[in-house]
Amino acid sequence: MAKVIYTLGDDISTDIIYPGRYMATVLPTETPQFAFADIQELNGKLKAKQILPGSVIIGGKNFGCGSSREQAVSALKGYELIVVAKNFARIFLQNSINLGLQTVTCPNLEAVDGDTLEITPTAVMNTTSGKSFQVVPLPNARQAIVEAGGLIPYSRKLVLAKAQGN
Amino acid sequence: MGMTVVEKILARASGLNSVKAGDVVEPNVDLAMSHENAALVMNQYLEIYQGTELMPKLWDPLKIGIIFDHRVPAESPKTASNQKKIREFVAANSIAKFHDIRGDVGGICHQVLPENGYVRPGDVVVGTDSHMTSHGALGAFAFGIGATEMASVWALGKVLNVEVPATIQVNVKGTFKKFVGPKDLILHLIGRLTAEGANFKVIEFHGPAIKSMSTSGRLVICNMSVEAGATSGIVPVDDETIRYLRKESGVKGKIDLVTPDKDAVYEQVININVSALEPQIACPHTVDNVKPIKEVKGTKVNQIVIGSCTNGRLDDLALAAKILKGKKVAQGTRMLIFPASGRIFNQALTKGYIGTFMKAGAVVMNSGCGPCLGVHEGALGDGEVALSTTNRNFKGRMGNPNSEVYLCSPAVAAASALTGVITAPRTTKGGKH
Numbered sequence: 001m002a003k004v005i006y007t008l009g010d011d012i013s014t015d016i017i018y019p020g021r022y023m024a025t026v027l028p029t030e031t032p033q034f035a036f037a038d039i040q041e042l043n044g045k046l047k048a049k050q051i052l053p054g055s056v057i058i059g060g061k062n063f064g065c066g067s068s069r070e071q072a073v074s075a076l077k078g079y080e081l082i083v084v085a086k087n088f089a090r091i092f093l094q095n096s097i098n099l100g101l102q103t104v105t106c107p108n109l110e111a112v113d114g115d116t117l118e119i120t121p122t123a124v125m126n127t128t129s130g131k132s133f134q135v136v137p138l139p140n141a142r143q144a145i146v147e148a149g150g151l152i153p154y155s156r157k158l159v160l161a162k163a164q165g166n
Numbered sequence: 167m168g169m170t171v172v173e174k175i176l177a178r179a180s181g182l183n184s185v186k187a188g189d190v191v192e193p194n195v196d197l198a199m200s201h202e203n204a205a206l207v208m209n210q211y212l213e214i215y216q217g218t219e220l221m222p223k224l225w226d227p228l229k230i231g232i233i234f235d236h237r238v239p240a241e242s243p244k245t246a247s248n249q250k251k252i253r254e255f256v257a258a259n260s261i262a263k264f265h266d267i268r269g270d271v272g273g274i275c276h277q278v279l280p281e282n283g284y285v286r287p288g289d290v291v292v293g294t295d296s297h298m299t300s301h302g303a304l305g306a307f308a309f310g311i312g313a314t315e316m317a318s319v320w321a322l323g324k325v326l327n328v329e330v331p332a333t334i335q336v337n338v339k340g341t342f343k344k345f346v347g348p349k350d351l352i353l354h355l356i357g358r359l360t361a362e363g364a365n366f367k368v369i370e371f372h373g374p375a376i377k378s379m380s381t382s383g384r385l386v387i388c389n390m391s392v393e394a395g396a397t398s399g400i401v402p403v404d405d406e407t408i409r410y411l412r413k414e415s416g417v418k419g420k421i422d423l424v425t426p427d428k429d430a431v432y433e434q435v436i437n438i439n440v441s442a443l444e445p446q447i448a449c450p451h452t453v454d455n456v457k458p459i460k461e462v463k464g465t466k467v468n469q470i471v472i473g474s475c476t477n478g479r480l481d482d483l484a485l486a487a488k489i490l491k492g493k494k495v496a497q498g499t500r501m502l503i504f505p506a507s508g509r510i511f512n513q514a515l516t517k518g519y520i521g522t523f524m525k526a527g528a529v530v531m532n533s534g535c536g537p538c539l540g541v542h543e544g545a546l547g548d549g550e551v552a553l554s555t556t557n558r559n560f561k562g563r564m565g566n567p568n569s570e571v572y573l574c575s576p577a578v579a580a581a582s583a584l585t586g587v588i589t590a591p592r593t594t595k596g597g598k599h
Contacts, residue, residue: 013563020541020562021540034369068295094311098315
């Protein structure tokens, strides 16, 4: 069961998720403090650890549009958040897959703060309202990276294979 | 079945005879670029080798570019220290295409790459920056990736598991009115497509208005294709591309003439006639909130910005200088100008544009990303409004979530600097701004 802790609108840019003025901070261990830095209520709750790992942020369409900054993903991954949105901007989605941030594309989802969701590979069940919504699967091309646990372990396997002349 | 330009490029880079939209390929990379975020790429790259007992080895240091532009000169000890680490890495690994903070060969990556001939038609170019789409102006397939994906490219020399994008064909005909140009065209197109309309797709530009457009203008439309969500924009190579590469980038040797097949398959075709196009303005807080200037003219502006990877090139500065010459920036309005590269800055100096700007009261800044991403220069105050030739107007973009950014062409920015309100450039002779 995953609880919806914050609902955002359409076109949430990486400037909202991780403002440009914190871009000098790059390490995944350090970026979470600046997640949603300009939405003080949300940033405050995250930093105070009032939000449990596995909680859900809801976005509208085109979530993560804008910059390729990976901090926008590592900052959310640091809290083990799940992002459910109508759809995602390309680079944000790829970065999420690469870093293992759970993203769920669910175009018709109806949910509000405080609802609990049950997320499966094919559907999101809103257990508060009792309604179920279909999920659009991740691009096939990227499934192998998800299964390897992210792009670092996936690339590590390939680097090792290359060194062994395979 | 015929192929689009990007399908042809991806087929060859992947060692295949043909590919089509939706296929999964692993193209070899011709150029892999990063800026200050190379600090994170380095971290992730070393991470790949953790526990393998292998020595980390770059696939090809000659094909890696690192251009400092995002926070130059450094705004903080943290950035300065990261830049120092990157310099040491560049030296230790003999990375060839490195541009440090310099007034001669430095500048914004999306100008430094083209002006040095680092990008060729038919290349696969990746970079840890969303505006990599710019380089489609030279007939390359160029797209933005994250730092971890770049670390993987550094180790393996290819991009893993790439889905061949579908292509939208945009045909542009007609002749721009005076003081209307490529920026107005791309803002208009983004307004039509919406901010997600080209997500996971390529925009391929065609038509007489593109044929007669300079590479500088093509860089504008490809640069901002990402604001419609596009993986890349691309202009198929033609005589202008070759002229630019030979004359301005000093490229020697064979240039690959990769063009789409006549029977290429497009997901969508959009036709635009620019003859009637008015100056376009993207209003806060999304780039697809585009209106003709008449709907927003008169809006009070506190800060005017001309520059960036979108509109900081010599023709942009020439246009601004023409409008500003002998006049003054309005009281109560600040004007910031930052040329896209050291080379352009020097050319603008020789041509007298820099003097014109300073006499008008503008502040001329060093080449770099500067105010566009609100890190260390040109932040806005609470409730302030900027009118800018840059590419994004997201909430908080210029460093303050309690401010607003409007996007426009260099001509509109210059005309508005003289009045302090959003103003269309006067096209009649002797007109007063």
